Structures are given as structure tokens and as C-alpha cells.
Amino acid sequence: MRRYISAYFEDEENLLRATKDLRDKQFSIQDVLTPFPIHGLDPILGFKRSRIPTVGFIAGAIGCILAFGFQTWVFTIDYPLFIGGKPHFAIPSFIPITFELTVLFAAFGMVFAFLIRSKLGPGANNPIHDERITDDRFMIIVDLDEAGNQDELVKEILLKEEAQEIKVKEIDK
Amino acid sequence: MDHKYTLKRKTQYGILSIAGFGILLLILGYFIESPNRQELWANVLINNLYFLFIALFGGVFLALHKISYAGWYTALKRIPEALTNFLPIGAALMFLIYFGMHDLYHWSHEGLNDPILEGKAAYLNVPFFFARMAVYFIGWIGLTYLLKKNTLNQDANPDLKYHNRGKILAALFMVFFAISSSTMSWDWIMSIDAHWFSTLFGWFIFIGMFVCGIATIILIIAFLKSQGYLEYINKEHIHDMGKYLFAFSIFWMYLWFSQYLLIWYSHIPEETAYFAPRLNDHTVLFFTVLVINFLFPFLALMTRDSKRNLKWLSFVAIIVLIGHWLNVYMLVIPGTIGKTAQIGLIEIGFIALYLGGFLYVVFSSLTKTPLLVKNDPLLEESFHYET
Numbered sequence: 001m002r003r004y005i006s007a008y009f010e011d012e013e014n015l016l017r018a019t020k021d022l023r024d025k026q027f028s029i030q031d032v033l034t035p036f037p038i039h040g041l042d043p044i045l046g047f048k049r050s051r052i053p054t055v056g057f058i059a060g061a062i063g064c065i066l067a068f069g070f071q072t073w074v075f076t077i078d079y080p081l082f083i084g085g086k087p088h089f090a091i092p093s094f095i096p097i098t099f100e101l102t103v104l105f106a107a108f109g110m111v112f113a114f115l116i117r118s119k120l121g122p123g124a125n126n127p128i129h130d131e132r133i134t135d136d137r138f139m140i141i142v143d144l145d146e147a148g149n150q151d152e153l154v155k156e157i158l159l160k161e162e163a164q165e166i167k168v169k170e171i172d173k
Numbered sequence: 174m175d176h177k178y179t180l181k182r183k184t185q186y187g188i189l190s191i192a193g194f195g196i197l198l199l200i201l202g203y204f205i206e207s208p209n210r211q212e213l214w215a216n217v218l219i220n221n222l223y224f225l226f227i228a229l230f231g232g233v234f235l236a237l238h239k240i241s242y243a244g245w246y247t248a249l250k251r252i253p254e255a256l257t258n259f260l261p262i263g264a265a266l267m268f269l270i271y272f273g274m275h276d277l278y279h280w281s282h283e284g285l286n287d288p289i290l291e292g293k294a295a296y297l298n299v300p301f302f303f304a305r306m307a308v309y310f311i312g313w314i315g316l317t318y319l320l321k322k323n324t325l326n327q328d329a330n331p332d333l334k335y336h337n338r339g340k341i342l343a344a345l346f347m348v349f350f351a352i353s354s355s356t357m358s359w360d361w362i363m364s365i366d367a368h369w370f371s372t373l374f375g376w377f378i379f380i381g382m383f384v385c386g387i388a389t390i391i392l393i394i395a396f397l398k399s400q401g402y403l404e405y406i407n408k409e410h411i412h413d414m415g416k417y418l419f420a421f422s423i424f425w426m427y428l429w430f431s432q433y434l435l436i437w438y439s440h441i442p443e444e445t446a447y448f449a450p451r452l453n454d455h456t457v458l459f460f461t462v463l464v465i466n467f468l469f470p471f472l473a474l475m476t477r478d479s480k481r482n483l484k485w486l487s488f489v490a491i492i493v494l495i496g497h498w499l500n501v502y503m504l505v506i507p508g509t510i511g512k513t514a515q516i517g518l519i520e521i522g523f524i525a526l527y528l529g530g531f532l533y534v535v536f537s538s539l540t541k542t543p544l545l546v547k548n549d550p551l552l553e554e555s556f557h558y559e560t
Contacts, residue, residue: 093434
């Protein structure tokens with residue numbers, strides 16, 4: 001069982017200030033949920049640069065080589081056919097499939113890397129803190145156990161920025 | 174701060190010495206290489222087109238962002254506006270082609286006895302060619318002039334009506350440009366190989382223009398920033414320009430290949446006649462263009478950091494600009510001079526002369542208006558731009 005505190009904000013400016021305050025005081029923010037992307041939130045939360053583009057590049061390169069290599073093998077070694085009087089090793093006709101497979105591998109590679117890394121997918125256990133999350137308000141969830149059970153201090157910071165519906169919940173995870 | 178750009182003596186001498194260097198090379202080249210009329214006219218056409226495209230892209234850039242309600246570009250609006258100031262000179266240079274018609278466009282000869290060209294004669298004839306040219310330039314120069322005048326009016330008067338009027342002008346420009354950019358490329362470039370035709374040729378030329386224009390704007394931003402101007406242009410704006418350069422280099426290759434694949438695949442003589450001389454007589458250049466214009470920017474600008482680094486981005490922009498000059502060269506040369514064409518003193522001389530003149534026009538028009546627009550409702554958004 002872990003204890004979490006959640007609070008709603010009606011304005012993103014308040015949310016930004018509260019997040020910054022909590023981060024400055026070393027509280028562990030479990031998540032910040034917003035109905036739309038907020039500029040400047042990522043650096044305040046101290047997110048590291050995503051490594052998804054690297055995954056995309058590697059997966060795309062694999063797809064590219066695989067597609068080109070497979071077609072080359074099929075059309076020159078395994079089953080050479082004369083098509084339209086073109087040479088067996090006809091690079092221009094390989095390009096569309098190579099391109100498509102590069103895109104496909106890059107896209108799937110990134111999606112699955114994301115799912116695995118964020119522990120999503122079938123059987124994933126991600127408790128919902130509130131049904132109205134991402135409806136039309138801004139929410140902060142703070143991990144109280146990590147914060148050393150300083151409930152009052154967290155509440156004080158949240159209240160200072162006009163937080164509403166401050167709730168403490170126990171969720172097993 | 175009034176954000177007024179003053180052309181330093183040093184810059185001015187630099188620009189004039191580029192042009193002077195060009196004239197010197199041309200004189201040298203004229204005596205050493207003794208070029209014929211055709212080579213001279215082909216060079217005039219290549220550089221006319223190249224610099225005209227960059228100037229014209231200034232108008233496209235303004236209109237495109239205006240009608241898409243973009244805010245981020247507002248702070249750097251004066252740069253594309255300055256580019257369009259080259260349009261009247263580009264127009265005058267294009268009309269010069271009248272004297273070189275017969276050296277460049279083989280359809281303009283009398284008594285050809287060619288059934289294909291006779292069928293196209295209703296469109297491809299000299300009076301109509303120049304009538305269309307006049308229409309294009311009236312449209313482009315007129316509409317970009319009105320767009321520029323509109324922002325100047327906005328500078329003086331904080332009325333929202335100028336913003337709305339700008340949107341109408343931009344929409345008109347876009348519609349006119351959409352049609353004229355296609356027909357312009359048929360007239361001036363595709364008709365060099367008058368028997369050949371391609372339906373996506375106009376877009377191919379347009380995307381080449383897009384890449385050149387973006388690269389030029391990046392270089393002007395880099396230069397002005399190194400002089401201590403444009404302090405409000407931050408990494409986010411640079412990043413977006415980098416994205417443009419990256420994306421449209423890919424799109425350029427996409428269109429190039431779409432055109433090539435179908436012609437290669439169907440193997441019909443009247444179509445392959447276009448690629449055969451390019452591939453067989455200019456093999457090295459043919460593949461160099463593809464490497465410089467696609468493979469290099471694709472790999473060089475792939476990461477986020479490379480797009481946000483203005484120095485690296487400027488380097489890529491220079492290489493891409495060279496690549497697209499070679500692309501225009503490859504569009505014009507095989508149909509005019511053919512096999513014997515070489516890049517020598519004359520070619521470099523013409524580039525330097527045109528470049529000097531172009532930079533002189535652009536930079537002197539940058540000094541005429543403040544570098545930052547005023548009263549634009551989207552200006553504040555541009556300052557706080559974040560991707």
C-alpha cells in the first residue's frame with residue numbers, strides 16, 4: 001500500500017507554480033495530468049531527454065536493411081524472374097518497399113519500446129486516481145511515502161496555489 | 174531599441190567584392206574558355222531561375238504562414254520580405270531571355286517541321302511565352318508588394334484590419350502562386366526538353382525552391398545574429414527552420430524519385446529521353462545532386478541538437494544551396510549544351526556576379542525597414558515561442 005495525495009487546479013499557471021514549489025522542496029511527484037500539453041512543464045518536472053528517437057533510428061535502419069536485403073536475395077538468388085525486361089538487381093523497384101518497411105519498423109519499434117518502457121499493455125496495473133483525470137482540469141499526484149509523510153507541508157503548498165479537492169488515497173502498487 | 178539594421182562598410186565591401194570577383198572571372202573565362210552564345214545564355218538562365226526562386230520563396234513563406242495563422246515566424250518576417258525585393262530585378266533578367274530564346278528553347282525556331290511541337294504550338298510560342306511571363310511577374314511582384322505595404326501600414330497603425338487584409342492578400346498570393354509556379358516551371362524549364370513532359374514537374378521545382386529559400390533565410394538569420402541583431406530569435410525558431418530544411422529535403426527526394434521511378438519502370442522512349450542524357454553524359458553530377466540534396470541533409474539534420482545548432486545548420490544550408498544550384502544546372506544543361514558542358518570559370522563567375530547582386534539587393538532592403546515588425550497581433554506569441 002502506498003499513499004498518494006492528489007489535487008485539482010483550475011488554472012495551469014497555478015499548477016506550474018505548485019509543481020515548481022514541490023520539486024524545489026524535493027517532494028516526489030508521481031504524475032501531473034493535464035487536458036492539453038503545457039509549455040514549460042517538462043523542464044520543471046525535470047524529465048530527461050527521451051531516447052525514443054534513437055530506438056526509432058535503429059529500428060528504421062534494421063527495417064531498411066532487412067527489406068533491401070530480402071528483396072535482393074529473392075530477386076537475384078532465390079527466385080530470379082525477368083520482369084519488364086529489367087535487370088534482376090533493379091534498385092529503383094526495391095526503393096518503395098524499402099521505404100515502407102523502414103517507416104513500419106521505425107513506427108512499431110517506437111510504439112513497442114514506449115509500451116515496454118512505461119510498463120503498459122495487457123496485464124498492466126495502472127491505478128486511476130480519479131475518474132475525471134484529463135477531463136478539463138489540471139491535477140498533481142504526489143507520492144507521500146517517498147516524501148517522508150509530510151502531509152501537512154504538501155497540503156500547504158497545494159493550498160497556496162488554490163488547489164481544490166485535496167485527497168489522500170491509499171493504493172496498492 | 175528600434176531594431177534598425179545598418180549595413181556595415183565591411184559587409185558592403187564583402188558583397189561588392191563577390192560581384193567584382195564574378196566579373197573578373199567572367200572576363201578571364203571569356204578569353205580562356207571562349208564560350209559560345211549558348212553557354213552564356215544557359216548560364217544566365219540557370220542563375221536567373223535560381224535567384225528568382227529564392228526571391229519568390231520569400232513571398233511563399235510570408236503567405237504560407239499568414240494563411241495558416243502561424244505566429245512563430247512574425248519576429249523574422251522582415252527577412253522573407255527583403256528576399257522578395259529581388260523580384261523586380263529577377264523579372265528584368267528573365268525578360269533578357271528574349272535575346273537568347275533561340276539558344277535555349279529549341280521550340281522557338283521557325284519552320285521546325287516537327288509534328289509534336291506543332292501540336293504544342295498553341296501554348297509554346299514566343300509571344301504567348303512572354304505574355305505569360307508578364308502575367309506571372311505582375312502577379313508575384315504586385316501581391317508581394319501589397320503584402321509588404323500592408324505590414325508597413327500595420328507598423329504605423331495598430332488596427333486589426335491590416336492583419337485581416339494581410340490574410341486575404343496571402344490567400345490571393347497562394348492561389349496565384351499555386352497555378353503560376355506549375356506553369357512557370359513548364360515554360361522556363363520543362364520546355365527546354367520540349368518533347369518531354371511530366372505532370373509533377375511543377376511540384377518538384379516548387380519544393381526545390383522551398384529548400385533553397387529556407388536555406389537562404391537560415392543563412393541570413395545566422396549572419397544577422399552574428400552581427401548582434403535578432404536577439405529575440407531563439408533556438409526554437411532555429412529549430413523550426415531546421416525542421417523545414419530537413420523535411421523538405423526529404424520531400425524533394427520523394428518527388429524526384431516519384432518522377433524517376435515511373436519513367437524507369439515504363440521505359441517508354443519519349444519519356445526516358447529525358448533521363449538518358451542526364452544519366453549517361455553527366456553520371457557523376459546526376460548522383461552528386463541526389464547525395465547532396467537528400468542524403469546529406471537527411472543524415473546531418475536527423476537529431477534534435479543538430480537542428481538547434483545554428484552553426485551546423487548554416488553549414489548544412491550552404492551545402493544544400495550548392496546542391497540545389499547543381500540541380501538547376503542539371504535541369505537546364507543537358508537540353509541546351511549537352512555532353513560538352515563543364516563547370517568552369519564562366520559558371521563560377523556568373524554565380525558570383527548574381528550572388529553579389531542578390532545579396533546587395535537583399536541587404537540594402539533590410540536596412541530600409543526595422544528588423545522587427547510592430548503591432549502584429551501574433552508578435553508576442555512569436556517571442557514566447559516554444560515547440
